[in-house]
Amino acid sequence: MFAHFLGSPSWRATSNMQKLAICFVMLTITVEIAFGTHDMIFYGITLSDSFEVLGQGTLTECIQPLLTGICGAVVQSVLAARALKVTDKRWVKIVSMTLFSAITLLELLGAVTLTYFEVWYHRGVYDKVIPGGMTFDISLKLWMWCAAAADIIVTGTYVILVHKKRKGQSDAARNVLTLVVQGAIQSASYTLIFALATAVLTQATDPNNIMYYDIPYAFWLPLAPLYGISLFSTLSIGQRVADRVRDSRAVMLEGSQAFQDKSKILSVEDGLNYTGSRISHGSAERGSSV
Numbered sequence: 001m002f003a004h005f006l007g008s009p010s011w012r013a014t015s016n017m018q019k020l021a022i023c024f025v026m027l028t029i030t031v032e033i034a035f036g037t038h039d040m041i042f043y044g045i046t047l048s049d050s051f052e053v054l055g056q057g058t059l060t061e062c063i064q065p066l067l068t069g070i071c072g073a074v075v076q077s078v079l080a081a082r083a084l085k086v087t088d089k090r091w092v093k094i095v096s097m098t099l100f101s102a103i104t105l106l107e108l109l110g111a112v113t114l115t116y117f118e119v120w121y122h123r124g125v126y127d128k129v130i131p132g133g134m135t136f137d138i139s140l141k142l143w144m145w146c147a148a149a150a151d152i153i154v155t156g157t158y159v160i161l162v163h164k165k166r167k168g169q170s171d172a173a174r175n176v177l178t179l180v181v182q183g184a185i186q187s188a189s190y191t192l193i194f195a196l197a198t199a200v201l202t203q204a205t206d207p208n209n210i211m212y213y214d215i216p217y218a219f220w221l222p223l224a225p226l227y228g229i230s231l232f233s234t235l236s237i238g239q240r241v242a243d244r245v246r247d248s249r250a251v252m253l254e255g256s257q258a259f260q261d262k263s264k265i266l267s268v269e270d271g272l273n274y275t276g277s278r279i280s281h282g283s284a285e286r287g288s289s290v
Helices: 002-006 016-045 051-056 059-086 090-122 136-165 171-204 215-220 223-235 237-289
Strands: none
Touching: 016 059, 016 223, 059 090, 059 136, 059 223, 090 136, 136 171, 136 215, 171 215, 171 223, 171 237, 223 237
């Protein structure tokens, strides 16, 4: 998908700052996938059946929350900046960015503190508590709920601002803006669904249950690649909408041409039928006069 995006007009229309962010996100996702592959190999070939060994996991597994949190914050920041370009109202930009920044900082705080606990778990220490009452359970919940909230804020702001642009527009322009809104919602759903699933499962599962540490991990693990998909999908909305409009126009032109061709054929057939009827009518009149 990244290679396809590099060859698209959307990449050429992207600012240098956004290109730098995209390259950083791709690097983070690549490292994240490499670490995930290492974890699967470790759990797949390890000969130990000790709960302590399996529970401590790998060091790369401990760093993954930090990488995913940073990746999500960068992607959401790029999309937030893009969404606020739709409006010229200064107060809307200030309020939206203030709210988004607060949520993103809390999201990063959750990812960082969760990484802290993961590292101590890897070293066999399970009773660490950060001053202020921050625990592994609270860190995971804070991270996932804020990640979901950030997706909702960015997408909701973008959808509302684009929807306001529909007023006073022509039918064609409103249809195009509707496609843009649909694309934005679809792009946000990639990460929103998994973040919400992790948050809900974390909230519903007892921390004393051993599955508490496995179920959420399975849902937030794919978040980094999904952030990449969401980023590329959102940045290429304009190109996808343009292609869709172009295809619709092509279909309409083909239909119009087919209608014109059919009208011509019917006109010729009507002319032939009319000529034939005149000939038959003339022959009948000559026959009766004879």
